[in-house]
Amino acid sequence: MSRWKGLPTELDPSVRNLVVRLRRLKDHSGLSLRQLAAKTGYSSSSWERYLGGRALPPRDAVEALASVTGEEPTRLLAVWEVAAEAWSGRTATAPAGPLAGAPPVGARDQAPESVAEPGRAEPLEPVEPIGPAAPGAEPTRGRAFHVAAVAGVVALVLAASAVGVLVGRAGADRDHGAVAPLVSSAAPAVSQRSAPAYTCRVERIDGLWYAGQSDTRDKILANGYAGPEVAEVQCLLERAGYSPGDIDGIFGPLTERAVKRLQKDAELVVDGIVGPHTWGALRG
Incomplete structure (x- = not known):
């Protein structure tokens, strides 16, 4: 049996399941990567990436491997479809390229000024320091600053209270065995409810x-x-x-x-x- 390297830790369980099955078929066939490449039409370097979990094999490659090793392809292709769905979900969440007209990443790190986007208001000018008002003049900017500061503090207090209520409600729901789902994934997911107790009877x-x-x-x-x-x-x-x-x-x-x-x-x-x-x- 081949001494395979460990698969990447971030690999989705459904993709990991597919790679393990492909590795097992390759081992049982006794074929080298070069022989496998000659029989399936996919290069040995491609099979190295597929069997190393660095790339998702195409459906045709999986079907070709099943044919070469005498494996019934239906179940293997079903495993591939689940893995392909998880793989496409991973690539769909990858960071998108820079938008047209957006500053380069390095420039964005160096320039603290915000850039106004189309359809959005320009950033407000800095508030002048509060000082004694001129006789007969109303300190409009200073009063606006105080109002904004008080409103910000009130908003923070309300947000903290809301978080406390949600945490308390989540704790009460957990005590009653009902917890809202926190994670959505195409791969088999661990239940968020309290795990059942298992007794080992060896x-x-x-x-x-x-x-x-x-x-x-x-x-x-x-x-x-x-x-x-x-x-x-x-x-x-x-x-x-x-x-x-x-x-x-x-x-x-x-x-x-x-x-x-x-x-x-x-x-x-x-x-x-x-x-x-x-x-x-x-x-x-």
Whole structure:
């Protein structure tokens, strides 16, 4: 089996799932990158980027790999579609290029003056220092400054009160088990509600370890996933001496670090992803 490098930590779980499947197909085929390039029509450097998680492979490349390795393409293409949606969402949120007529970034950093945009009012002139008014003259600017300052303080007080109310309401909702969703993502997301408590019931059955949460031996799990399968992994990691933190069914950084330690000791690919080989090390 190839000694793959770890995937980028910022990679979306659905894209990570696709890359792991492609790596496994390539390993099982026994083909080198050069041979894979010759059979699929995509260069070896392209496959290096695809299998390294640095670029999303085209649909045709995934279908070609399935054909070359004898894999049924339907399920693999379904995984690719989910990964492509997450990948396009990531690129859609990338910073846009500079607008026409906008000053360069360096100039914007050096020039503190604000630039008036079309349709917006010009910036107000600086307020003159408050001083004694001339006899018979009304201190209009000084009074306006005081009014603006008082209005600003009132606005800050009201904003702080609103934040306090929202925090208190969120705490009350959390106590009653109802929390509004905070994150929206195409990838499998961890529930924002209180995680259910899992009890590890570790036992040896037919030479394999089970913890009473799931009997799967091939489900792909990675950082960001949640559920009883993750709790099964955490229980088995705890049994093997690799503490994953709380047994809460949430695949977080502590669980990922524990998985990597197990993979390193078992001489597996150290990528923090639980697949068939890592399941074998956990249950063996």
